[in-house]
Amino acid sequence: MEEKELEKETADDIKEAEEEGTQEGISQEESAVQEETAAPEAKESAGQTPPYLRSGRGIRISGPMLYENSFTITKEIFQEYLKAFMGRYRRMYYAMGGASFVLGAASLLGGVGVSALLFFAIAILCVFLPANTYRNSKNKKYEQQVEKNGGKPLERRVAFYMSGLEVYSNNGAHSVFRYGDITRIIASRSLYVLVIKKKLSLLVLKDSFTKGTLEEWKTFMNKKGLWKVK
Numbered sequence: 604m605e606e607k608e609l610e611k612e613t614a615d616d617i618k619e620a621e622e623e624g625t626q627e628g629i630s631q632e633e634s635a636v637q638e639e640t641a642a643p644e645a646k647e648s649a650g651q652t653p654p655y656l657r658s659g660r661g662i663r664i665s666g667p668m669l670y671e672n673s674f675t676i677t678k679e680i681f682q683e684y685l686k687a688f689m690g691r692y693r694r695m696y697y698a699m700g701g702a703s704f705v706l707g708a709a710s711l712l713g714g715v716g717v718s719a720l721l722f723f724a725i726a727i728l729c730v731f732l733p734a735n736t737y738r739n740s741k742n743k744k745y746e747q748q749v750e751k752n753g754g755k756p757l758e759r760r761v762a763f764y765m766s767g768l769e770v771y772s773n774n775g776a777h778s779v780f781r782y783g784d785i786t787r788i789i790a791s792r793s794l795y796v797l798v799i800k801k802k803l804s805l806l807v808l809k810d811s812f813t814k815g816t817l818e819e820w821k822t823f824m825n826k827k828g829l830w831k832v833k
Contacts, residue, residue, distance in 0.1 A: 662767055662779040662780070662781060663766070663767075664764045664766055664767050664769060664779060665764065665765065665766045666764050666765040666766060667764070668762050668763070668764055668814060669763050669764060669765065669814070669815060669823065670762070670763040670812060670814055670815035670819070670820045670823065671760065671761070671762050671763070671812065671813045671814035671815070672759075672760070672761045672763075672807050672808060672811050672812050672813070672820075673758075673759070673760045673761075673811055673813050674758070674759055674806070674808045674811040675756050675757070675758045675759075676748070676756055676757045676758075676759060676806070677756060678742070678745050680793075680794065680806070680808070681741070681744070681745040681748070682741045682745070683791055683792065683793060683794060684791075684794060684796060684804070684806055685740060685741055685744070686741075686791070687789050687790075687791035687794070687796055688789060688796055688804060699725075699729050700725070700726045700727075700728075700729030700730045701726070703722045703723070703725040703726040703729060704722070704723065704726040706718075706722045707719045707720075707721075707722030707723040707725075707726060710722060752773070752774050753774070755773070757772060757773065757774070758772065758773035759771070759772055759773075759806065760772075761805065761807060763815075763820065763823070766781075767779055767780055767781045767782060768780050768782070770805060780799055780805075782824075782827040782828055783828070784799050784800050785797050785798065785799060785827075785828055785830065786798050786799070786800060786801050786830075787801075787830060788824075788830045788831075788832055790832070790833050793808060793809050793810065794806055794807060794808045794809060795807045795809070795832065807820075820832075821833075
């Protein structure tokens with residue numbers, strides 16, 4: 604009886620994790636960089652203007668520009684962003700897969716073959732689902748982004764001030780954010796992902812500072828929020 608309850612709880616956990624990974628992770632991934640690319644002529648009516656274009660309302664930037672980061676989102680950069688963003692979901696899946704494998708082995712040794720098969724199937728799913736999602740998304744999402752930008756790679760300029768940051772794109776989009784809007788910062792090999800209000804993602808490339816240096820920017824950012832830039 605306890606095995607069946609444990610089996611049901613594990614299956615429910617996997618289902619919830621898949622829903623979270625799909626809806627929160629991949630939905631954010633679709634909206635993250637792509638919402639940044641939304642055309643400025645998007646209509647202002649409710650439900651039609653992406654949050655990225657509305658975010659700057661009522662926010663004023665003061666003082667001189669302290670740091671500037673300019674870059675083009677190439678396919679390689681987009682793929683690194685996607686991999687970094689999906690990292691926490693991948694770790695969660697792997698942990699659940701490992702737990703399912705242990706439960707499957709215990710069930711097999713206990714002579715409960717049906718439960719063992721189910722746990723092993725869940726373990727395999729947890730290992731291969733993140734890799735398959737990344738493989739299917741990395742090219743498709745980038746191509747959609749380029750297509751929405753008139754067939755050109757998206758160019759981004761991020762300006763940092765004492766009171767906030769501004770984002771400019773070569774499609775005419777412009778947004779302003781407070782540092783308090785940043786809920787998390789994800790680091791990867793060559794870039795940082797600034798998660799804005801848990802919905803949007805803003806990229807900052809480590810080697811693309813046109814004003815200020817990476818180390819100066821990291822020191823500045825670490826004084827602006829509870830998160831740490833490593």
